[in-house]
Amino acid sequence: MDTPRTARQHLNSGRTASNLNSYAPAAPPSVAQGDITGREDILHLVDTFYTRAFADELIGPIFTEVVHMDLARHMPIMADFWQTVLFKAGLYSRNALAIHFNINAKAPLGLEQFNRWLQLWTNTVDELFSGEKAEMAKVQAHVIAGSLHRRVTGRPASQYSTISMRRPEG
Ligand code: HEM
Numbered sequence: 001m002d003t004p005r006t007a008r009q010h011l012n013s014g015r016t017a018s019n020l021n022s023y024a025p026a027a028p029p030s031v032a033q034g035d036i037t038g039r040e041d042i043l044h045l046v047d048t049f050y051t052r053a054f055a056d057e058l059i060g061p062i063f064t065e066v067v068h069m070d071l072a073r074h075m076p077i078m079a080d081f082w083q084t085v086l087f088k089a090g091l092y093s094r095n096a097l098a099i100h101f102n103i104n105a106k107a108p109l110g111l112e113q114f115n116r117w118l119q120l121w122t123n124t125v126d127e128l129f130s131g132e133k134a135e136m137a138k139v140q141a142h143v144i145a146g147s148l149h150r151r152v153t154g155r156p157a158s159q160y161s162t163i164s165m166r167r168p169e170g
Contacts, residue, residue, distance in 0.1 A: 020149060021115045023122070023142040025135065035131025036086060039079055045137070046078040049124045058116045066107045085140050086133050097151055104152040114145045 036042060050071060054063050063069045080091035103109060121141050125134050 019111055020142070020146050021118055023118075023139055033128065033130045033134075036129050036133040036137060038087070039083055041129065042079045042082045042086070043075065045124065045128055046075060046082065048128060049121055050074070050078070052120050052124060053117065056116060056120060059113050059120075062103065062107050062109075062113070067103060082137065085144075086136055097148065100148050100152055109149070109152050111149065114149045118142060118145055 034041075036045065050063070054060050054071075077092070077094070080089070081096070083089035084092040100109060118141060122138050125137050129137075
């Protein structure tokens, strides 16, 4: 059996979900930016990200036409999620996997969609922040996207996912 490895080792090993874009650290930005320090920064990050995701020609319609996502309701949930991932805040205990299973049933979430999501996320993080937590936000997004992609497409679960993802009941 393989020895468990860190997310970064895993991501750099070429053994991520098939063709999902692997994460490679970006060159340090020329303008010094601060790191993500808490909920306010996270709210700024997710707000900027979802504004772009909603406007994206490939994945935007999933938010605006398939799910009719209520951003005002969704923002605090996303902040809970990222505070839990980045700062172990323990605020998020919902079933993100079931939610993406349901979306996938209405509009297939394939590699192209996940890679676009990751591209938008990575660009947004890089534009707004730099530092240890900013790196973690990008690495964890790749790990979770890989896990979501494998699971919604029925591949074996990843041992590297960091949030609780239960199979939907029933
Ligand atoms: C193809 C890529 C993706 C698409 C199109 C997508 C779309 C969506 C949509 C439409 C919702 C709202 C569902 C609802 O309100 O009923 C949602 C919720 C959510 N997404 Fe994604 N998503 C994607 C990838 C990801 C990734 C990679 C992550 C994590 C890194 C993520 C984390 C979440 C979380 C935490 C929620 C909130 C779930 C809850 O309400 O508890 N998503 N997503």
